[in-house]
Amino acid sequence: MSDKVAVLVAGSWGTALASVLASNNREVWVWTRTEEQAREINESHTNNRYLPGITLPSNIQATTDMKAAVQSAAAVVIVAPSSAMREVAGQLKEHWNDEMLVIHATKGFELDSLKRMSTVIAEELGCEEGRIVVLSGPSHAEEVVRRCPTTVVVASADANAAEAAQDLFMNTYFRVYTNRDMLGVELAGALKNIIALGAGMSDGLGFGDNAKAALITRGIAEMLRVGMEMGANPLTFAGLAGIGDLVVTATSRHSRNWRAGSMLGQGKSLDEVLSSMGMVVEGVRTTKAAYTISQKYGVQMPIADQLYHVLFENRDPRSAVEGLMGRGPKTEMEMMPLETWEQWHT
Numbered sequence: 001m002s003d004k005v006a007v008l009v010a011g012s013w014g015t016a017l018a019s020v021l022a023s024n025n026r027e028v029w030v031w032t033r034t035e036e037q038a039r040e041i042n043e044s045h046t047n048n049r050y051l052p053g054i055t056l057p058s059n060i061q062a063t064t065d066m067k068a069a070v071q072s073a074a075a076v077v078i079v080a081p082s083s084a085m086r087e088v089a090g091q092l093k094e095h096w097n098d099e100m101l102v103i104h105a106t107k108g109f110e111l112d113s114l115k116r117m118s119t120v121i122a123e124e125l126g127c128e129e130g131r132i133v134v135l136s137g138p139s140h141a142e143e144v145v146r147r148c149p150t151t152v153v154v155a156s157a158d159a160n161a162a163e164a165a166q167d168l169f170m171n172t173y174f175r176v177y178t179n180r181d182m183l184g185v186e187l188a189g190a191l192k193n194i195i196a197l198g199a200g201m202s203d204g205l206g207f208g209d210n211a212k213a214a215l216i217t218r219g220i221a222e223m224l225r226v227g228m229e230m231g232a233n234p235l236t237f238a239g240l241a242g243i244g245d246l247v248v249t250a251t252s253r254h255s256r257n258w259r260a261g262s263m264l265g266q267g268k269s270l271d272e273v274l275s276s277m278g279m280v281v282e283g284v285r286t287t288k289a290a291y292t293i294s295q296k297y298g299v300q301m302p303i304a305d306q307l308y309h310v311l312f313e314n315r316d317p318r319s320a321v322e323g324l325m326g327r328g329p330k331t332e333m334e335m336m337p338l339e340t341w342e343q344w345h346t
């Protein structure tokens, strides 16, 4: 089998994953949108807009020609923002063949359809959704390129495909676990960004650790509730894609979602925040998607609802906190679909 791997798009996460593959001695081709970025990666071995100050392995080649990037590759790793996934997967179709392992590492939904990324890719490539692999978990690009110990999960309905992805990425600083629950891994990876925005907002408002712990814990309850309703394995939410990623995103200074939330908490408008970020903040779109999902599935998502009002209806963040804290008394396990849980235990 060829050692060539193509990585589609050289944002922060695509570049970091390319660097992991390069350190595993793969022949790594990165597809970039601009000649300028391809030239920078090929000649200076940097990608300064997305990973300032980092020197990339010299065995990463970049090109704007998707055919050259993908031709004869054993695997394609798609790391586009969720908003661009259909467009990028659509462009891949004419260069892709059925032998290739397809992995994506994007955390979000398609906004209009509420489809998961694996569904969007499968539709565009005209292949079975079950053969696609998702890579997720607590992993900031800034730390991965510095080879800080990191653990992730690769999930697919096809165990062989998940193991092939594990083999491709695994090394001494990047530990990869497999999981069969692709639905749960994709849902957890997308939904945690909403809670991270909330945690950032809480910090921006000057609240303390109690508030953040509450958001993380009640956030996982909210993610679990919707995940179980949609048929995910509840244990996935206790794993790397769930609590692991929620902790890192809600507490790390590297998190784009936490940073955006923090600025909102300090009184900046959403437009001001997004224009100052220069990188994708998936939690904003995902909050919109979750607002519709909660109504569609009849699942209560109080944190996502309040975030929606702040982001899209100009609610003051303090009034959103009052909205959350002022709700009626509940039991901790209220609204958990226990029948679904029991299905996993029979």
Ligand SMILES: NC(=O)c1ccc[n+]([C@@H]2O[C@H](COP(=O)([O-])OP(=O)(O)OC[C@H]3O[C@@H](n4cnc5c(N)ncnc54)[C@H](O)[C@@H]3O)[C@@H](O)[C@H]2O)c1
Residues within 6 Å of the ligand: 009, 010, 011, 012, 013, 014, 033, 050, 079, 080, 081, 082, 084, 087, 088, 105, 106, 107, 108, 139, 140, 141, 142, 278, 279, 280, 282
């Ligand atoms: N950055 C991280 O540490 C990290 C870690 C894990 C997962 N992720 C996920 O990876 C995905 C990508 O995030 P990122 O942080 O790399 O984003 P980023 O903002 O750093 O980079 C986005 C890249 O997408 C490209 N792009 C945008 N629209 C495009 C289009 N229509 N066609 C082709 N390319 C397009 C941009 O040019 C840029 O190279 C997100 O879903 C994010 O949640 C990010």
Ligand SMILES: O=P(O)(O)OC[C@H](O)CO
Residues within 6 Å of the ligand: 107, 137, 138, 139, 140, 196, 245, 248, 249, 254, 255, 256, 257, 258, 280, 281, 282
């Ligand atoms: O920087 P964020 O907030 O987009 O989070 C990136 C990753 O999802 C962390 O695992």
